[in-house]
Amino acid sequence: MERFIIEGGHRLNGAIRPSGNKNAALPLLAATLLTNHNVVLHNIPQIGDVVSMIGLLERLGARVERRGSHSWAVYANAVDAAEPDPALARKIRASVLLAGPLLARRGYVTIPRPGGDMIGRRRLDTHLNALRDLGAAVEVTPTAYILRAERLRGADIFLDEMSVTGTEQAVMAAVLAEGDTIINNAASEPHVQDLCHFLNRLGARIDGIGTNRLHIRGVSSLGGGEYTIGPDFMEVASFIGLAAVTRSALRIVGARPSEHRMTRIAFGRLGVAWRDEGDDIVVPAEQELCIRDDVHNAIPKIDSSPWPGFNPDLISIAIVVATQARGTILIWEKMFESRLFFVDRLIGMGARIVLCDPHRVVVVGPSQLYGEPDGLPSPDIRAGMALLLAALCAQGRSVIYNIGQIDRGYERIDERLRTIGAHIERAR
Numbered sequence: 541m542e543r544f545i546i547e548g549g550h551r552l553n554g555a556i557r558p559s560g561n562k563n564a565a566l567p568l569l570a571a572t573l574l575t576n577h578n579v580v581l582h583n584i585p586q587i588g589d590v591v592s593m594i595g596l597l598e599r600l601g602a603r604v605e606r607r608g609s610h611s612w613a614v615y616a617n618a619v620d621a622a623e624p625d626p627a628l629a630r631k632i633r634a635s636v637l638l639a640g641p642l643l644a645r646r647g648y649v650t651i652p653r654p655g656g657d658m659i660g661r662r663r664l665d666t667h668l669n670a671l672r673d674l675g676a677a678v679e680v681t682p683t684a685y686i687l688r689a690e691r692l693r694g695a696d697i698f699l700d701e702m703s704v705t706g707t708e709q710a711v712m713a714a715v716l717a718e719g720d721t722i723i724n725n726a727a728s729e730p731h732v733q734d735l736c737h738f739l740n741r742l743g744a745r746i747d748g749i750g751t752n753r754l755h756i757r758g759v760s761s762l763g764g765g766e767y768t769i770g771p772d773f774m775e776v777a778s779f780i781g782l783a784a785v786t787r788s789a790l791r792i793v794g795a796r797p798s799e800h801r802m803t804r805i806a807f808g809r810l811g812v813a814w815r816d817e818g819d820d821i822v823v824p825a826e827q828e829l830c831i832r833d834d835v836h837n838a839i840p841k842i843d844s845s846p847w848p849g850f851n852p853d854l855i856s857i858a859i860v861v862a863t864q865a866r867g868t869i870l871i872w873e874k875m876f877e878s879r880l881f882f883v884d885r886l887i888g889m890g891a892r893i894v895l896c897d898p899h900r901v902v903v904v905g906p907s908q909l910y911g912e913p914d915g916l917p918s919p920d921i922r923a924g925m926a927l928l929l930a931a932l933c934a935q936g937r938s939v940i941y942n943i944g945q946i947d948r949g950y951e952r953i954d955e956r957l958r959t960i961g962a963h964i965e966r967a968r
């Protein structure tokens with residue numbers, strides 16, 4: 541089992557470029573099944589979840605070829621299977637996104653119950669309801685979903701929540717459906733936008749991209765094409781948090797600052813500031829982190845919500861930053877039920893945090909954090925990255941194990957952090 545060994549308390553310095561967005565790469569790879577033509581995707585991160593998704597495509601019969609360190613060509617004309625490999629599917633949440641394309645292509649599909657982060661119940665009702673609206677018959681078994689539709693037909697859909705993968709599923713099923721589809725209450729995260737732009741590049745007709753109402757005019761087939769996915773905004777915000785807690789100067793290159801207006805508001809409550817320089821974000825050194833109270837000195841809060849709200853994948857990072865800021869703040873993860881339990885580990889390192897209930901913590905800072913040489917388990921991707929930030933700002937040595945979780949979502953994070961001065965080693 542690999543682990544990270546970290547010597548904390550060192551200043552970092554330099555420039556780092558975010559990888560491509562994991563949550564865009566996965567749906568775009570799934571969407572390659574919608575066409576019989578060659579598709580080339582650029583800026584695909586080299587992460588565990590991408591390896592799993594490529595494995596799934598290959599086992600379904602697609603030809604997948606590497607075209608450079610972060611580019612992949614997919615040619616899915618020979619796909620005739622209709623059941624993704626169950627063992628691989630259980631490794632990632634996004635395996636469920638193969639449902640829409642396979643249904644559109646084959647008329648039936650058996651989708652294994654997917655895996656992904658263990659961060660609370662992860663409902664699929666939004667996906668199944670949308671597919672039903674488009675004409676699919678859905679059978680639910682304890683381990684799989686069996687879907688059938690001789691012909692998908694456009695529909696006026698109202699999603700029961702702004703689910704990210706639920707929206708992606710509905711979009712992929714609708715692009716080849718007969719007639720028009722409206723998806724109301726759609727999610728609009730940058731990765732959802734990337735998927736829609738990519739499909740339009742292949743010949744789909746999707747309007748309203750970036751809004752919560754998508755209008756899709758069904759087409760009879762899609763062609764081939766190339767697409768470059770955007771930077772991972774979770775990674776960009778993680779690097780901003782990293783610079784803040786280690787008091788370091790950091791330039792985040794190609795960060796797409798326009799995607800970080802809400803990050804600026806939320807991290808601003810913790811006293812974190814940065815400037816935009818073209819497409820880069822520049823975080824200055826030695827920031828005095830001070831929690832900004834609401835008017836009348838009320839205790840402020842950071843809470844998660846669908847885009848353009850504060851993304852739930854950044855809550856764990858915000859908690860670590862709050863431990864280094866003077867003052868008191870409520871951090872409220874409204875979406876997932878089990879994402880906050882890792883704060884026990886931060887408390888063990890010296891943080892002053894009250895876990896009020898599974899969704900809310902109160903953080904009182906600043907606290908000197910101390911390394912945890914006996915080992916910190918990484919429970920999920922983002923908590924793993926948050927513990928990495930805590931270990932880099934703590935005094936002394938920490939060991940983080942179960943780092944496969946971090947590798948699922950962050951590309952070669954140890955190597956990349958070493959280039960900006962982090963003392964981090966990967967060991968067996």
Ligand SMILES: CC(=O)N[C@H]1[C@@H](OP(=O)(O)OP(=O)(O)OC[C@H]2O[C@@H](n3ccc(=O)[nH]c3=O)[C@H](O)[C@@H]2O)O[C@H](CO)[C@@H](O)[C@@H]1O
Nearest residue numbers: 563633634661662701702703704705706846852853875876
């Ligand atoms: C592969 C992928 O893209 N994964 C992301 C995707 O997961 P995923 O698509 O699984 O997440 P969903 O958007 O479906 O929902 C996440 C959770 O939030 C709840 N919920 C959702 C919408 C809403 O309006 N209200 C609400 O309470 C859901 O019930 C669920 O418990 O989006 C999540 C939310 O940004 C991210 O954490 C995941 O990294």
Ligand SMILES: C=C(OP(=O)(O)O)C(=O)O
Nearest residue numbers: 633634656657853921922
């Ligand atoms: C929850 C996450 O991923 P997934 O949906 O793939 O499990 C995440 O990226 O933080």
